[in-house]
Amino acid sequence: xxxxxxxxxxxxxxxxxxxxxxxxxxxxxxxxxxxxxxxxxx
Amino acid sequence: xxxxxxxxxxxxxxxxxxxxxxxxxxxxxxxxxxxxxxxxxxxxxxxxxxxxxxxxxxxxxxxxxxxxxxxxxxxxxxxxxxxxxxxxxxxxxxxxxxxxxxxxxxxxxxxxxxxxxxxxxxxxxxxxxxxxxxxxxxxxxxxxxxxxxxxxxxxxxxxxxxxxxxxxxxxxxxxxxxxxxxxxxxxxxxxxxxxxxxxxxxxxxxxxxxxxxxxxxxxxxxxxxxxxxxxxxxxxxxxxxxxxxxxxxxxxxxxxxxxxxxxxxxxxxxxxxxxxxxxxxxxxxxxxxxxxxxxxxxxxxxxxxxxxxxxxxxxxxxxxxxxxxxxxxxxxxxxxxxxxxxxxxxxxxxxxxxxxxxxxxxxxxxxxxxxxxxxxxxxxxxxxxxxxxxxxxxxxxxxxxxxxxxxxxxxxxxxxxxxxxxxxxxxxxxxxxxxxxxxxxxxxxxxxxxxxxxxxxxxxxxxxxxxxxxxxxxxxxxxxxxxxxxxxxxxxxxxxxxxxxxxxxxxxxxxxxxxxxxxxxxxxxxxxxxxxxxxxxxxxxxxxxxxxxxxxxxxxxxxxxxxxxxxxxxxxxxxxxxxxxxxxxxxxxxxxxxxxxxxxxx
Numbered sequence: 001x002x003x004x005x006x007x008x009x010x011x012x013x014x015x016x017x018x019x020x021x022x023x024x025x026x027x028x029x030x031x032x033x034x035x036x037x038x039x040x041x042x
Numbered sequence: 043x044x045x046x047x048x049x050x051x052x053x054x055x056x057x058x059x060x061x062x063x064x065x066x067x068x069x070x071x072x073x074x075x076x077x078x079x080x081x082x083x084x085x086x087x088x089x090x091x092x093x094x095x096x097x098x099x100x101x102x103x104x105x106x107x108x109x110x111x112x113x114x115x116x117x118x119x120x121x122x123x124x125x126x127x128x129x130x131x132x133x134x135x136x137x138x139x140x141x142x143x144x145x146x147x148x149x150x151x152x153x154x155x156x157x158x159x160x161x162x163x164x165x166x167x168x169x170x171x172x173x174x175x176x177x178x179x180x181x182x183x184x185x186x187x188x189x190x191x192x193x194x195x196x197x198x199x200x201x202x203x204x205x206x207x208x209x210x211x212x213x214x215x216x217x218x219x220x221x222x223x224x225x226x227x228x229x230x231x232x233x234x235x236x237x238x239x240x241x242x243x244x245x246x247x248x249x250x251x252x253x254x255x256x257x258x259x260x261x262x263x264x265x266x267x268x269x270x271x272x273x274x275x276x277x278x279x280x281x282x283x284x285x286x287x288x289x290x291x292x293x294x295x296x297x298x299x300x301x302x303x304x305x306x307x308x309x310x311x312x313x314x315x316x317x318x319x320x321x322x323x324x325x326x327x328x329x330x331x332x333x334x335x336x337x338x339x340x341x342x343x344x345x346x347x348x349x350x351x352x353x354x355x356x357x358x359x360x361x362x363x364x365x366x367x368x369x370x371x372x373x374x375x376x377x378x379x380x381x382x383x384x385x386x387x388x389x390x391x392x393x394x395x396x397x398x399x400x401x402x403x404x405x406x407x408x409x410x411x412x413x414x415x416x417x418x419x420x421x422x423x424x425x426x427x428x429x430x431x432x433x434x435x436x437x438x439x440x441x442x443x444x445x446x447x448x449x450x451x452x453x454x455x456x457x458x459x460x461x462x463x464x465x466x467x468x469x470x471x472x473x474x475x476x477x478x479x480x481x482x483x484x485x486x487x488x489x490x491x492x493x494x495x496x497x498x499x500x501x502x503x504x505x506x507x508x509x510x511x512x513x514x515x516x517x518x519x520x521x522x523x524x525x526x527x528x529x530x531x532x533x534x535x536x537x538x539x540x541x542x543x544x545x546x547x548x549x550x551x552x553x554x555x556x557x558x559x560x561x562x563x564x565x566x567x568x569x570x571x572x573x574x575x576x577x578x579x580x581x582x583x584x585x586x587x588x589x590x591x592x593x594x595x596x597x598x599x600x601x602x603x604x605x606x607x608x609x610x611x612x613x614x615x616x617x618x619x620x621x622x623x624x625x626x627x628x629x630x631x632x633x634x635x636x637x638x639x640x641x642x643x644x
Contacts, residue, residue: 005267023317
């Protein structure tokens with residue numbers, strides 16, 4: 001694969017993947033807002 | 043007050059449902075095609091800029107508007123907007139938030155039913171041994187109600203009704219049903235997509251055959267990611283990037299407001315909104331870009347992709363490509379591909395049912411079951427013409443007015459309301475209420491100034507799209523006094539069906555076919571003279587396309603379809619207008635009831 005295309009692809013995909021994982025972990029680690037904190041649906 | 047006391051069962055369920063609402067077929071089909079057509083690797087720059095300046099702000103606006111409205115017992119845009127602004131008009135602008143969902147669901151459930159049907163056909167081996175043309179022909183026969191592909195009469199209608207019934211049944215179980223589907227569907231979708239993306243990224247040149255000797259998945263990836271930096275100065279590329287961000291996040295529909303209205307009053311929206319947005323981007327940029335283009339280039343060659351990249355590839359090409367993987371793997375790949383499209387579709391179509399149900403429950407005390415069944419019936423009535431008259435433009439007309447124009451108009455209106463009428467200071471406070479992350483304060487100014495400006499550009503860009511989408515050329519012609527030539531895809535020309543009329547005139551012109559034949563001959567001559575195999579393959583694809591269009595233009599049935607389109611398109615518009623006015627009338631009735639009960643909003 002051409003090096004410039006490969007660099008851009010990896011840069012874009014890794015950046016987005018990292019942010020997604022970061023925000024998702026942040027959601028999971030936020031205190032007091034997990035399953036038990038929510039009333040069950042009707 | 044409203045008896046609508048549902049809430050989300052868990053935070054993860056809410057984020058998955060929001061992400062599922064955003065992740066749709068466009069993540070896998072629209073994004074790679076847009077990137078290929080707009081600068082390759084350089085497209086990612088305007089794309090990410092638009093995500094940060096328009097996508098994230100719109101997500102925050104819609105999440106906070108929804109949560110704000112939910113605090114006052116409003117779970118649907120007409121009265122969410124009404125709660126935020128003085129004046130009687132805003133609730134009628136909020137009609138877009140129900141109208142768009144019902145109208146889009148009408149044709150979106152049809153696409154969803156194709157994916158459901160194609161899962162069964164993949165398992166049943168319908169595509170085994172079929173050539174590429176036969177697989178494409180299968181799809182054309184499938185959507186032609188008069189032809190039975192499997193011996194089952196009206197198969198497309200049956201699958202559509204089954205799909206709609208499934209949606210209605212899940213919706214009748216309320217938010218709990220939606221959340222359960224998101225919790226199962228989203229991980230499965232990602233799993234299926236990862237499986238196919240690995241194949242796409244590792245295919246290399248193993249798919250090359252005698253028929254397509256230059257086929258290479260690497261060419262596909264190079265084509266998708268090699269940047270053409272000069273494209274960054276082209277307004278067309280920026281408008282395409284803004285449009286892609288807009289449609290991929292499902293903003294401007296009213297579904298995000300509705301989902302957010304069921305949150306607790308101080309529950310975080312900043313982190314939830316950003317997390318759901320990034321999840322959509324992950325599916326689009328990481329997974330969506332690694333499947334269709336590399337796999338198609340890996341078997342058919344890059345020249346074929348350049349000429350044919352589009353939405354139709356999902357159903358007309360992919361089943362043929364999967365056949366190249368052998369009998370067992372082709373079944374697995376078919377189930378993965380159409381399964382992931384099905385989950386992408388159903389998590390979005392379920393979201394489209396909730397605003398109507400929320401509205402009817404808030405205003406008329408309808409039960410979940412009654413709301414879901416009435417949604418199913420309305421969608422069936424509105425959607426049946428897209429099934430029966432698919433080839434006559436009804437489907438495309440719904441997609442254009444409800445799935446494109448309405449979104450931009452509503453997003454522009456809600457951004458103005460949020461930033462300028464409700465007030466950015468109050469709005470910013472609302473966004474940050476209960477936030478689990480600290481948002482940079484520059485976002486406040488972006489929401490107030492940049493986002494509405496960008497939306498305005500997108501809207502104006504769609505109204506006055508210049509001929510050939512050539513903005514630089516159009517401005518220079520305008521400067522030299524030659525006027526502004528509109529493209530047939532512009533809203534103004536669409537209103538007059540200019541594209542169809544032009545095509546009819548071209549077909550009826552006796553000079554058209556000889557001219558096309560001459561062009562085909564010229565391509566063939568150039569192809570015969572070309573020594574380079576890759577260049578020869580490009581000419582071959584161009585020649586096939588040209589001969590295909592000569593065949594279509596010479597077919598009297600095609601002219602007949604175009605003439606019928608001129609009849610069916612006004613009918614589709616009449617249906618959409620009827621729906622909008624019907625919902626507006628219901629909003630008015632709800633208003634009079636509120637006044638009588640003394641619970642009218644400010």
